[in-house]
Amino acid sequence: MSRTVLICDDAIFMRTMVGDILQQAGFEIVGEAETGVEAVQQYKLLRPDLVTMDIVMPDMGGIDAVREISSFDPEAKVLMCSAMGQQALVVEAIQAGAKDFVVKPFQPSRVLEAVQRVLA
Amino acid sequence: MNSARYAELFLSESREHLSAVNDALLELEPGRPPDDAVRSLFRAVHSMKGMAGAMGYSAVTELAHEMESLLDGLRSGDCVVVDGTTEVLFAAADCLEDAVAAAMEGADGSVDCSAVIGRLRSLSMGSVPDSDQSAEPGVPCTNQGADDAWFVEVAQAPDTPLRGVRAMLVVRKLESIGDVLEVSPTLAELQAERYDDRFAVRLLARPHVDAAAIAQAARSAGDVASVEVWMPGERPERAAGPSPQEDVLVLSSMSAATASEESGEGGQPVEFRPQANRATRSVRVDVRHLDSLLDVVGELILARGRLRESLGTALTHDARSALDHLSRLVGDLQTEVLSARLVPVWQVFDRFPRLVRDSARSLGKEIDFAVEGKEIELDRSLLDEIGDPVVHLLRNAIDHGIETAAERLAVGKPRRGRLTLSAIRDRDAVLLRVADDGRGLDRPRVVRRARELGLLDEHSQPDDEDLVKLVTRAGFSTAERVTDMSGRGVGVDAVEERLRKLGGSVEMRTSAGKGMTVTLRLPLTLAIVRALIARVGDEVYALPASHVVATAEFTAARSRTLRGEAVLLLGQDVLPALDLRTLVGMPAGDGAERELVVLEAGDRRLGLVVDELLGEQEAVVKRFDLVRGALPCFSGATVLGNGMPALIVDVGRLLT
Numbered sequence: 001m002s003r004t005v006l007i008c009d010d011a012i013f014m015r016t017m018v019g020d021i022l023q024q025a026g027f028e029i030v031g032e033a034e035t036g037v038e039a040v041q042q043y044k045l046l047r048p049d050l051v052t053m054d055i056v057m058p059d060m061g062g063i064d065a066v067r068e069i070s071s072f073d074p075e076a077k078v079l080m081c082s083a084m085g086q087q088a089l090v091v092e093a094i095q096a097g098a099k100d101f102v103v104k105p106f107q108p109s110r111v112l113e114a115v116q117r118v119l120a
Numbered sequence: 121m122n123s124a125r126y127a128e129l130f131l132s133e134s135r136e137h138l139s140a141v142n143d144a145l146l147e148l149e150p151g152r153p154p155d156d157a158v159r160s161l162f163r164a165v166h167s168m169k170g171m172a173g174a175m176g177y178s179a180v181t182e183l184a185h186e187m188e189s190l191l192d193g194l195r196s197g198d199c200v201v202v203d204g205t206t207e208v209l210f211a212a213a214d215c216l217e218d219a220v221a222a223a224m225e226g227a228d229g230s231v232d233c234s235a236v237i238g239r240l241r242s243l244s245m246g247s248v249p250d251s252d253q254s255a256e257p258g259v260p261c262t263n264q265g266a267d268d269a270w271f272v273e274v275a276q277a278p279d280t281p282l283r284g285v286r287a288m289l290v291v292r293k294l295e296s297i298g299d300v301l302e303v304s305p306t307l308a309e310l311q312a313e314r315y316d317d318r319f320a321v322r323l324l325a326r327p328h329v330d331a332a333a334i335a336q337a338a339r340s341a342g343d344v345a346s347v348e349v350w351m352p353g354e355r356p357e358r359a360a361g362p363s364p365q366e367d368v369l370v371l372s373s374m375s376a377a378t379a380s381e382e383s384g385e386g387g388q389p390v391e392f393r394p395q396a397n398r399a400t401r402s403v404r405v406d407v408r409h410l411d412s413l414l415d416v417v418g419e420l421i422l423a424r425g426r427l428r429e430s431l432g433t434a435l436t437h438d439a440r441s442a443l444d445h446l447s448r449l450v451g452d453l454q455t456e457v458l459s460a461r462l463v464p465v466w467q468v469f470d471r472f473p474r475l476v477r478d479s480a481r482s483l484g485k486e487i488d489f490a491v492e493g494k495e496i497e498l499d500r501s502l503l504d505e506i507g508d509p510v511v512h513l514l515r516n517a518i519d520h521g522i523e524t525a526a527e528r529l530a531v532g533k534p535r536r537g538r539l540t541l542s543a544i545r546d547r548d549a550v551l552l553r554v555a556d557d558g559r560g561l562d563r564p565r566v567v568r569r570a571r572e573l574g575l576l577d578e579h580s581q582p583d584d585e586d587l588v589k590l591v592t593r594a595g596f597s598t599a600e601r602v603t604d605m606s607g608r609g610v611g612v613d614a615v616e617e618r619l620r621k622l623g624g625s626v627e628m629r630t631s632a633g634k635g636m637t638v639t640l641r642l643p644l645t646l647a648i649v650r651a652l653i654a655r656v657g658d659e660v661y662a663l664p665a666s667h668v669v670a671t672a673e674f675t676a677a678r679s680r681t682l683r684g685e686a687v688l689l690l691g692q693d694v695l696p697a698l699d700l701r702t703l704v705g706m707p708a709g710d711g712a713e714r715e716l717v718v719l720e721a722g723d724r725r726l727g728l729v730v731d732e733l734l735g736e737q738e739a740v741v742k743r744f745d746l747v748r749g750a751l752p753c754f755s756g757a758t759v760l761g762n763g764m765p766a767l768i769v770d771v772g773r774l775l776t
Contacts, residue, residue: 087285
């Protein structure tokens with residue numbers, strides 16, 4: 001059975017790109033979220049094996065979403081998606097419970113390496 | 121993975137560590153700065169302790185622990201190397217080897233290490249280790265618990281995105297297996313990326329977390345180029361012995377080239393670059409797999425031969441090119457399998473410095489021992505066989521060749537004798553050479569013995585070469601073992617015997633008063649040889665091509681009888697002659713159109729007369745032990761391309 005993933009990003013472009021990378025690696029995309037609030041709701045509903053989380057999103061950012069998800073499920077595997085120059089925010093996200101991060105622009109190999117580390 | 125597999129890994133790594141221990145102990149003499157030697161000793165013993173602990177071999181663990189405590193004291197300067205330290209550690213190393221062997225046989229704890237542990241402890245306590253517990257209190261050798269924290273140094277991959285955050289992830293991973301006491305530079309500096317892609321962590325690891333586990337945890341954070349893990353005072357150096365990285369990658373072994381490439385980085389800490397690593401990654405394989413793989417390749421070569429033979433010349437162009445392709449592939453496979461079986465000679469050589477040192481010491485001789493060509497490779501099965509002969513030759517040189525310091529000074533030689541063991545690659549052979557600068561062959565005794573045996577007349581004065589020929593002559597050394605008395609050359613016949621079995625030969629050179637050199641010539645592999653196929657009557661025999669010097673047409677004009685012996689004239693040379701028919705007990709042929717093969721082993725030659733030469737072939741050697749009464753001039757058998765069996769002629773034996 002393939003692993004399930006929830007993709008959280010406010011940009012359709014980024015969701016599609018991350019989705020393609022993960023689909024090619026055999027993941028099943030069970031949900032997509034455009035806001036932090038949606039991300040938390042969908043996580044509770046879908047219980048995916050993996051979450052990719054953008055940091056900056058409207059209506060509750062990625063960091064708060066991670067915090068909520070982690071307090072709901074400490075075992076949640078959240079991979080942060082960050083832009084260059086956001087190290088402080090990534091640090092915060094990790095302290096909030098994210099397991100790893102990738103930096104845009106995404107390289108498929110780097111994304112998959114990070115995913116493997118998160119799921120290891 | 122099962123426990124048997126772990127046990128094998130444990131055993132093979134323990135051997136490497138024990139070898140490193142013995143090496144390092146040779147460096148550890150009173151008065152010398154102990155740093156490097158002590159550090160490599162500590163590392164090796166520490167690794168063994170960790171492995172034995174993981175295997176549950178408590179006796180091995182305990183002994184390793186006691187050794188480690190003493191070494192830790194030496195390392196920190198709480199203890200010093202005194203007369204006897206080295207001896208006790210040597211004894212402990214021997215005991216450790218025995219304990220490992222016992223543990224492997226399921227009898228952990230059956231070796232009594234209590235005496236040596238007592239001596240180790242009294243040394244740790246700072247007392248002089250006289251044979252028994254002379255419990256004279258000295259400076260105790262303390263082991264501070266606070267010093268139990270590991271140093272972990274991490275180098276990040278170049279171009280790591282958000283490397284400061286990544287570094288933090290590394291620290292978090294380490295926090296999951298112990299307490300992080302210190303991060304340098306600080307976490308804040310790391311996050312601000314005010315560091316140059318390298319940082320260090322002091323980690324008080326949880327129990328049973330070893331260096332390998334620590335390195336693995338650090339790597340699991342991602343984008344880590346290298347990790348070094350060490351205990352205080354034990355900064356790893358690439359050149360000496362296994363380092364934590366090799367613990368991590370149990371399956372990795374660094375080639376000499378990579379090692380030197382890495383050490384070429386000046387003062388920089390050792391790198392473990394992913395690329396270099398990939399080039400030298402290796403897997404431990406049970407040698408039995410290699411043996412059966414080689415058997416299969418052997419069968420494949422036979423099958424190829426049969427296929428060629430049965431298809432004959434009636435082949436389409438396509439079929440021929442397919443067959444050629446197949447042949448090349450089989451050849452490539454053979455090369456690969458044979459090279460996979462090669463192991464560097466240091467695996468055997470590394471125990472010799474210890475042996476030489478011990479023997480020299482017990483005889484009160486001063487000897488400088490050098491080993492050259494450690495990296496030369498030899499087939500695994502051969503390497504197992506050459507240990508004894510080489511030990512034999514080294515012992516000979518030490519016991520009988522090299523003189524005492526007083527004797528040497530009296531004849532104007534340097535006080536310390538020189539003994540060299542070298543491995544040299546020579547085309548499809550490997551030479552192992554033992555050379556000393558001692559007194560050489562005992563001329564008067566050899567001459568006297570030769571005269572007694574009637575091999576030498578009263579007045580002739582043999583030169584050095586004649587002496588060697590006399591000594592190695594069949595029946596000479598065995599007749600009364602002159603060499604047992606003179607010492608020099610004891611059992612050279614035994615060495616020759618062994619080498620012949622392996623398809624090799626022995627050469628000796630001596631110069632009275634100046635020393636002696638014995639060279640063992642070995643084939644690269646035992647399993648497959650190129651052979652010249654010879655026919656007599658309707659039987660075929662295989663002559664190993666490495667011994668074939670020349671072939672020629674045999675004519676009656678070449679044949680002579682000299683002092684009752686058949687000889688052949690070949691150009692300027694006069695060779696002893698032998699008819700293969702005579703050798704195998706076949707009646708003499710009609711004498712028409714026969715052929716001649718010149719065989720050579722060591723510096724001896726022989727002309728072998730055969731009915732016909734059928735060309736060269738790869739011969740897959742099936743060795744056999746000679747049955748009583750069998751002709752002793754064959755070393756094995758092979759199956760030819762046409763399916764016919766053929767005996768392989770033992771050229772070395774023919775020529776003695």
